[in-house]
Amino acid sequence: MEEKQFVKEVADIKTNYPQWYTDVVLKTQLADYGPTKGCMVIRPYGYAIWENIQKELDMRFKATGHKNCYFPMLIPFSLLQKEAEHVEGFAPEVALVTKAGGETLSEPLVIRPTSETIICEMYSKWVQSYRDLPLKYNQWANVLRWEKTTRPFLRTSEFLWQEGHTVHATREESQKETLDMLYLYAEFAKNVLCLPVVIGKKTEKEKFAGAESTFGMEAMMQDGKSLQAGTSHHFGDKFARAYNIQYLDKAGTHKYGWQTSWGVSTRLIGAIIMAHGDQRGLVLPPPVAPIQAIVLPIAMHKEGVSEKAQKLIDRLIAAGIRCEGDFSDQSTGWKFNQYEMLGVPIRLELGPRDIEKGVVSLARRDNGEKLILPIADIEDKVKDLLEEIRVNMYNKAKTFMDSRIVEAHNLKQMEEAINGGNFVKAMWCGEAECENKIKEMFSATARIMPFDQTPIDDKCIVDGTKADKLVIFAKAY
Amino acid sequence: MEEKQFVKEVADIKTNYPQWYTDVVLKTQLADYGPTKGCMVIRPYGYAIWENIQKELDMRFKATGHKNCYFPMLIPFSLLQKEAEHVEGFAPEVALVTKAGGETLSEPLVIRPTSETIICEMYSKWVQSYRDLPLKYNQWANVLRWEKTTRPFLRTSEFLWQEGHTVHATREESQKETLDMLYLYAEFAKNVLCLPVVIGKKTEKEKFAGAESTFGMEAMMQDGKSLQAGTSHHFGDKFARAYNIQYLDKAGTHKYGWQTSWGVSTRLIGAIIMAHGDQRGLVLPPPVAPIQAIVLPIAMHKEGVSEKAQKLIDRLIAAGIRCEGDFSDQSTGWKFNQYEMLGVPIRLELGPRDIEKGVVSLARRDNGEKLILPIADIEDKVKDLLEEIRVNMYNKAKTFMDSRIVEAHNLKQMEEAINGGNFVKAMWCGEAECENKIKEMFSATARIMPFDQTPIDDKCIVDGTKADKLVIFAKAY
Numbered sequence: 001m002e003e004k005q006f007v008k009e010v011a012d013i014k015t016n017y018p019q020w021y022t023d024v025v026l027k028t029q030l031a032d033y034g035p036t037k038g039c040m041v042i043r044p045y046g047y048a049i050w051e052n053i054q055k056e057l058d059m060r061f062k063a064t065g066h067k068n069c070y071f072p073m074l075i076p077f078s079l080l081q082k083e084a085e086h087v088e089g090f091a092p093e094v095a096l097v098t099k100a101g102g103e104t105l106s107e108p109l110v111i112r113p114t115s116e117t118i119i120c121e122m123y124s125k126w127v128q129s130y131r132d133l134p135l136k137y138n139q140w141a142n143v144l145r146w147e148k149t150t151r152p153f154l155r156t157s158e159f160l161w162q163e164g165h166t167v168h169a170t171r172e173e174s175q176k177e178t179l180d181m182l183y184l185y186a187e188f189a190k191n192v193l194c195l196p197v198v199i200g201k202k203t204e205k206e207k208f209a210g211a212e213s214t215f216g217m218e219a220m221m222q223d224g225k226s227l228q229a230g231t232s233h234h235f236g237d238k239f240a241r242a243y244n245i246q247y248l249d250k251a252g253t254h255k256y257g258w259q260t261s262w263g264v265s266t267r268l269i270g271a272i273i274m275a276h277g278d279q280r281g282l283v284l285p286p287p288v289a290p291i292q293a294i295v296l297p298i299a300m301h302k303e304g305v306s307e308k309a310q311k312l313i314d315r316l317i318a319a320g321i322r323c324e325g326d327f328s329d330q331s332t333g334w335k336f337n338q339y340e341m342l343g344v345p346i347r348l349e350l351g352p353r354d355i356e357k358g359v360v361s362l363a364r365r366d367n368g369e370k371l372i373l374p375i376a377d378i379e380d381k382v383k384d385l386l387e388e389i390r391v392n393m394y395n396k397a398k399t400f401m402d403s404r405i406v407e408a409h410n411l412k413q414m415e416e417a418i419n420g421g422n423f424v425k426a427m428w429c430g431e432a433e434c435e436n437k438i439k440e441m442f443s444a445t446a447r448i449m450p451f452d453q454t455p456i457d458d459k460c461i462v463d464g465t466k467a468d469k470l471v472i473f474a475k476a477y
Numbered sequence: 478m479e480e481k482q483f484v485k486e487v488a489d490i491k492t493n494y495p496q497w498y499t500d501v502v503l504k505t506q507l508a509d510y511g512p513t514k515g516c517m518v519i520r521p522y523g524y525a526i527w528e529n530i531q532k533e534l535d536m537r538f539k540a541t542g543h544k545n546c547y548f549p550m551l552i553p554f555s556l557l558q559k560e561a562e563h564v565e566g567f568a569p570e571v572a573l574v575t576k577a578g579g580e581t582l583s584e585p586l587v588i589r590p591t592s593e594t595i596i597c598e599m600y601s602k603w604v605q606s607y608r609d610l611p612l613k614y615n616q617w618a619n620v621l622r623w624e625k626t627t628r629p630f631l632r633t634s635e636f637l638w639q640e641g642h643t644v645h646a647t648r649e650e651s652q653k654e655t656l657d658m659l660y661l662y663a664e665f666a667k668n669v670l671c672l673p674v675v676i677g678k679k680t681e682k683e684k685f686a687g688a689e690s691t692f693g694m695e696a697m698m699q700d701g702k703s704l705q706a707g708t709s710h711h712f713g714d715k716f717a718r719a720y721n722i723q724y725l726d727k728a729g730t731h732k733y734g735w736q737t738s739w740g741v742s743t744r745l746i747g748a749i750i751m752a753h754g755d756q757r758g759l760v761l762p763p764p765v766a767p768i769q770a771i772v773l774p775i776a777m778h779k780e781g782v783s784e785k786a787q788k789l790i791d792r793l794i795a796a797g798i799r800c801e802g803d804f805s806d807q808s809t810g811w812k813f814n815q816y817e818m819l820g821v822p823i824r825l826e827l828g829p830r831d832i833e834k835g836v837v838s839l840a841r842r843d844n845g846e847k848l849i850l851p852i853a854d855i856e857d858k859v860k861d862l863l864e865e866i867r868v869n870m871y872n873k874a875k876t877f878m879d880s881r882i883v884e885a886h887n888l889k890q891m892e893e894a895i896n897g898g899n900f901v902k903a904m905w906c907g908e909a910e911c912e913n914k915i916k917e918m919f920s921a922t923a924r925i926m927p928f929d930q931t932p933i934d935d936k937c938i939v940d941g942t943k944a945d946k947l948v949i950f951a952k953a954y
Contacts, residue, residue: 032599032602032603034548034549034595034598034599035552035553035556035595035598036549036551036552036553036586036595039549039551040549041546041547041548041549041599042546042547043546044544044545044546044614046546047544047545047546047547048544048545050547051545067521067524067525068521068524068525068528069518069519069520069521069523069524070518070519070524070527070637071511071518072511072513072516072517072518072635073619073621073635074513074516074572074621074635075512075513076512076513079512092578092579093578094577094578095551095574095576095577095578095586096574096575096576096577097572097573097574097575097588098573098574098575098576099572099573099575099585100571100572100573100623100634101569101570101571101572101623101624101625102569108576109513109572111574111588118511118512118513121511121512122509122511122518125509126509137521141619142550142618142619144550144551146577146578147578148578158549158550158551160547
């Protein structure tokens with residue numbers, strides 16, 4: 001009964017996926033709506049996931065020679081205007097500080113929607129010689145883009161992210177950095193978030209305002225819609241020319257720098273929820289789960305049970321596993337449901353009979369499998385299982401995604417495929433008009449031009465002209 | 478010669494301490510001035526110190542049961558106004574967002590100067606039952622307080638900090654939390670920053686706007702001025718009443734919660750620079766130094782030197798020491814000066830003769846001592862020395878501070894003591910008028926009422942009335 005009640009507390013994942021998402025976010029206390037329009041509060045359970053994401057990414061950034069720093073969040077409006085496409089892209093969604101310290105400012109300040117402009121301004125000062133290059137910096141920061149329609153994690157006016165900004169001596173180097181960071185993101189998505197992604201290049205229409213080209217990774221949610229999970233931009237020397245970032249090369253010649261920027265955000269938490277969750281709630285990837293194993297004492301009033309449970313917790317923590325226990329007076333059934341809802345990868349139960357037999361009962365969140373394991377080497381078993389769960393979660397999501405990537409050779413096929421919740425591969429001539437038409441007709445956008453460009457046809461799916469671009473179209477978050 | 482040149486690049490620490498500070502900050506690339514008035518850019522070397530500070534503090538917060546979360550940076554103006562003293566204290570220095578998304582907002586939004594208001598608003602929703610208490614949350618965030626006169630790290634309009642916000646069931650518990658966090662800060666200052674502090678209670682005039690009482694720690698800079706290094710506020714039930722934070726106790730009665738907040742900021746980096754630096758630049762405490770040991774290969778062109786130096790670096794890194802090498806073509810003299818300027822606690826030199834003898838030459842930054850050590854167990858030696866340096870740096874600062882805490886029994890004594898660069902102990906009657914008079918006369922403020930209130934007199938130093946409050950007065954940053 002308790003079980004049914006729990007499941008009922010969230011909307012049906014099959015018939016009302018959007019409501020299921022909101023219900024799960026609120027019920028598991030990942031986030032809450034705040035008093036500021038379009039902004040969310042990230043509660044401890046959600047923030048702990050973000051901390052694990054940060055730790056894993058930060059380690060990868062540093063291992064590849066990047067350093068962290070921090071730039072002001074307020075940007076003089078004039079600075080934003082130096083790169084024409086960039087200001088055009090971001091001006092409509094910025095928030096302006098017009099008063100401060102009791103006075104009206106002579107020039108409004110923009111809360112950063114992204115930091116290229118203020119960072120380029122500093123780089124023009126810091127980059128002087130070839131010795132200063134490559135310059136590979138990253139910052140963890142909050143940013144603000146005024147949004148009309150918002151949803152926790154997926155789209156909020158303020159969000160948390162990291163933004164890497166690099167300068168290189170040559171175009172070849174900056175191109176390599178752009179792709180290196182894309183591959184780093186994809187590896188992280190796979191191994192840490194258990195999230196399969198399609199990587200490739202964005203169309204002109206979908207690229208970052210001011211970039212020469214944008215690369216990205218797209219993840220598939222359980223409704224077949226796409227979620228842009230990370231982007232990496234190649235600027236060429238466009239910003240360097242706008243902000244005058246020049247270095248003296250070895251021969252004594254002034255040259256413009258070549259730049260990249262790349263970022264992922266708290267949106268990834270939304271991706272995890274939507275890609276892995278089920279009717280019983282969250283299913284968290286072990287590498288980012290705030291609690292990897294929950295220990296539930298059974299028949300706690302019996303002598304020795306609580307002590308033995310605590311000992312088990314201590315052993316697992318000592319082994320480096322994020323483990324907690326629940327010694328509250330809630331019923332065992334309530335606890336089972338609670339930690340399933342919270343997506344804890346492994347549940348361990350320890351009762352008088354388990355203790356007698358020297359075993360512990362275990363349940364996996366990812367597939368529901370139940371095991372009885374000897375307590376003697378439980379640390380190794382839990383570690384092995386966390387790894388098994390990690391691999392299994394990825395494989396499951398990958399199988400799902402692969403089954404939903406389909407080809408379309410005409411608009412009728414595309415319509416069916418989009419409405420069926422698929423990533424749709426189609427040939428495109430490269431004209432914005434054709435891209436726009438697909439958006440108008442099916443509310444689907446060109447998500448990515450995958451690196452594997454093996455053609456599936458030779459004509460554009462829209463206007464039938466010669467086409468050599470393979471594009472994945474889909475509805476997107 | 479090179480040495481002299483380096484030392485000349487920063488102002489004289491004895492005769493021009495403020496300029497010395499700015500010179501060191503810029504020359505070591507801890508920070509730079511940005512294009513936004515009053516805001517600084519924290520460069521990688523400075524940010525790495527902040528990351529180490531964060532790591533050490535975060536560990537302590539979590540070990541004492543606190544959890545991290547994140548609240549929106551924009552606060553509706555009306556929310557700020559709910560607690561009268563609080564809005565009065567902060568309104569003059571807030572920045573207002575009045576336009577966003579191309580439209581004028583119906584209500585301006587305040588960029589958080591601190592987050593009590595928005596956090597209390599959420600707490601009034603989250604705190605329902607005694608089961609929800611204590612609620613112990615912290616956030617790492619940027620805040621903005623519009624400042625007229627700014628200096629990197631010490632006072633900037635935007636700065637980075639952590640702010641803890643807790644709710645408790647009883648006044649006793651919240652009082653204990655307030656002091657527990659103050660002691661945690663003082664322990665951290667001592668053991669991590671090598672910074673001795675005086676802890677105690679603030680006067681009414683100096684307390685946080687809206688708090689019932691504020692406790693703090695004051696550190697002494699080398700000019701004898703005080704720097705407020707951290708504060709912990711007890712709110713009683715003032716904010717709970719203003720924001721309606723009530724819980725149902727076990728007996729079924731609605732009761733107001735009891736609250737605290739506490740914070741430290743990037744200001745601590747300024748404290749480290751000013752408390753430990755010398756004419757040759759920074760002297761960084763080993764626990765927060767981005768580079769704890771620098772390896773310099775001597776006569777690099779000689780066969781095997783670079784390889785052996787790299788091996789040494791790898792060994793020290795493997796032992797958990799933050800170690801780097803400098804294989805650039807700069808002269809050895811330049812490198813010596815450079816890493817002294819950067820405040821690296823230990824310098825290791827490895828040349829052909831050292832290699833022949835199986836030794837390494839070592840120099841300590843804190844006292845200039847030079848040692849020749851066998852390379853065989855160099856990891857242990859470096860670790861021991863880092864610990865020795867840590868203790869020595871604290872003791873040195875403590876001896877200095879103790880020598881500059883003096884008593885004053887009349888205003889003439891106080892004048893001399895203040896002008897001599899001291900923390901001045903004096904008795905005070907408790908009247909704001911007397912406190913203000915000292916500020917007018919000597920530009921000194923009541924820094925703290927230390928916990929040890931052993932009286933040194935029975936009359937107020939200003940008006941001669943009966944006095945039982947021992948106060949430390951000093952000029953302050």
